[in-house]
Amino acid sequence: MSNRVVLITGGNRGIGLACAQLFLKQGDRVAVTYRSSPPAELDGENAMAIKCDVNSAEEVEAAFKQIEAAWGTVEVLVANAGVNKDTLLMRMTEDQWDEVVDTNLKAAWRCAQRASKAMMKARFGRIVFMSSVVGYFGSPGQTNYAASKSGLIGLARSITRELGARGVTANVVAPGPVETDMLNALGDDGAARLTSLVPLQRAATAHEVAVAVAFLASTEAAYISGVILPVDGGMAMGH
Amino acid sequence: MSENPEAFEKFKKCAVDVLSVDADKVTMDARFNEDLGADSLDLVELVMALEEAFEVNVDESELDGVDTVRQAYDLVTGKQSA
Secondary structure (H helix, E strand, O other), X not given: OOOOEEEEOOOOOHHHHHHHHHHHHHOOEEEEEEOOOOOOOOOOOOEEEEEOOOOOHHHHHHHHHHHHHHHOOOOEEEEOOOXXXXXXXXXXXXXXXXXXXXXXXXXXXXXXXXXXXXXXXXXXXXXXXXXXXXXXXXXXXXXXXXXXXXXXXXHHHHHHHHHHHHOEEEEEEEEOOEOOHHHHOOHHHHHHHHHOOOOOOOOEOHHXXXXXXXXXXXXXXXXXXXXEEEEOOOOOOOO | OOOOHHHHHXXXXXXXXXXXXXXXXXXXXXXXXXXXXXXHHHHHHHHHHHHHHHOOOOOHHHHOOOOEHHHHHHHHHHXXXX
């Protein structure tokens, strides 16, 4: 059993929640942040839910402080919080761009920066960024989302070069379609169109993404850093 | 600036811990890169440790041109008495 301190942003539903449940099962202590509704399915003394808007530097700082006071420093960070505001390039507003890039990319950087100080000191850390297949496959109507998700790749790889020698790894998980609220929001047609591009001809479960996260975050995965691990049923093979 | 033996011992302990070097190598004239094998990230890490130990804040910009132990020591202890 591992007993590490794990922080998952956006851990109240979907992939983040599935990650939280898997880390808890492994014996880790898991803090999740949520913006509006706390997770219903997380309880026990090893779970903590913190209301925190990752776009606020103050709230992120407060969340880290709360975890540190209760359990000590964060050893595993899963930067998962993300939003989408889909619309075609011609119709996208600056606000739609900013909201998505700020939440998906800048806030991930903010959390990684805050976590990395203690990780560097401890000579141990695992950072996993939740990217997406569209970060390198592209997706019509998602210029903001895709750009933010591919930005995470450069972020992870630069952290690998900066902190690799300190025992800190930074990796990227790139899911294809996953059975989450985000996919459901596309409607049946939209979801079917997306899964038709997947050789496995179905969406992933959130748990299937979580196992990839848990692997990259495992203590044993010490020599894996700067990689993109697709969990996409073969959707973007070769990209 | 004259050195205070107690403050220098504290400085030395941080350097030994963070840079994993022998204590006797941490002299006032030691150069971080050439003598102590410290790269830029090591220096940032050392300054973080010094900030904690000496209860001061050092701006990133102030690290420009800091090459020797003496320069770093003066920077940190200078802030303390200020």
